[in-house]
Amino acid sequence: MTAMLSTRDLVAGYETRTVLDGLDLDLPADAFTVIVGPNACGKSTLLRTMARLLTPRRGAVLLDGTAIRDLPTREVARRLGVLPQSPLVPEGITVADLVGRGRQPYQRWWRQWSAEDGRAVEAALAMADVTELADRPVDTLSGGQRQRVWIAMTLAQDTEALLLDEPTTFLDLAHQVEVLDLLHRLRAERGRTVVAVLHDLNQAARYADHLVAMRAGAVVAAGPPREILTVDLVRDVFGLDCVVVPCPVTGAPLVVPALTHTSAVPAATPAPAGASVGDA
Helix, strand or coil, rough: EEEEEEEEEEEECCCCCCEEEEEEEEEEEECEEEECCCCCHHHHHHHHHHHCCCCEEEEEEECCEHHHHHCCHHHHHHHHHEECCCCCCCCCHHHHHHHHHHHHHHHCCCCCCCHHHHHHHHHHHHHHHCCCHCCHHHHCCCCHHHHHHHHHHHHHHCCCEEECCCCCCCEEECHHHHHHHHHHCCCHHCCCEEEEEECCCEEEEEEECCCEEECEEEEEEEHHHHHHHHHHHHHHHHHCCEEECCCCCCCCCEECCCCCCCCCCCCCCCCCCCHHHHHC
8 A cells, every 4th residue: 555645653733632642644545535433533633634734743744755844835735635624615706716716726926827727627627517507606506516616626726635524514415425426436537535534434434445443533443444344443433332234235334323222212103093182
C-alpha cells in the first residue's frame, strides 16, 4: 500500500483539550477511505488536521512523504480538495460561479480566468452531474444537489485527493446514496483518492476500500472492511452488541444491532371491532 496521506506522532486539539494524542496513520493513494467512530472520537479533528485547517501541537501530517506544513499553501490547494461540514453558500451565487471558485488556486494577478479554467469547470459540472443546474442559484437546490455542487467545486480544483467531513449529514437516504455513488465513481473511474468521515457504519462498509475505526482519539483498526469489521470491533468501538452478516446486494459486511429487552417491542393488539379512541 502506497500512502498518500500519513500522520506521525500527531497531537492536535482545541484550546486546552487534546483530541488526538500521538496518532500514527497511513491512508492509501487511489482508494476510498472512510473514517468511522462514535461522536467526539476525533474523526473531524483528524480530517481538519490532515487538510491543514487545524495546526497540530506536535507531530506531522505528511503528503506523499513531505510534511504538509512545509508545502506552499497554493500547492496544497492544488493537491487536496477539502469539503468541510455544512459549508456556507454565498447568497445568490449560481452553481457555475460557485464551482468556478474551485479554480482560485490557479489564479494569479497576471493570469485571470482562462479557457483551461472554463474546461475544468465544465468537466467538474459533468462529473458531478450538475451541468443542467449551472445557471440555478445554489440556495434553490435540494440538499443532495447542493452536495454534488460542492463536490463539483472541489473537482474543479483538479486535485489528486478529496477530503470530505460528513458529506451526507442532513441528507435523506436517497440523497446520501447519490453522493456516495458519486464519490465511488470518482475513485473508480477518475483515480481520485477520497477520504470521508461518515456516521453510517453500513454505508462505510459498502463504499470504502479502506476503513479507519477510531475511539477516544486513537485508531482502533484500519484496513479493508471485510477484514476488520467484526462483532468484536463494533462492540469495542461503539459499545454495541450486534451480528455481522454479508450484505445481500454487495457482499460487504452488514452490521445488524442485537435486540435488547427494551427494544423488542411486541406488536400492538388490534382494537375490538367498532371501538373508538374514546372507548379506551
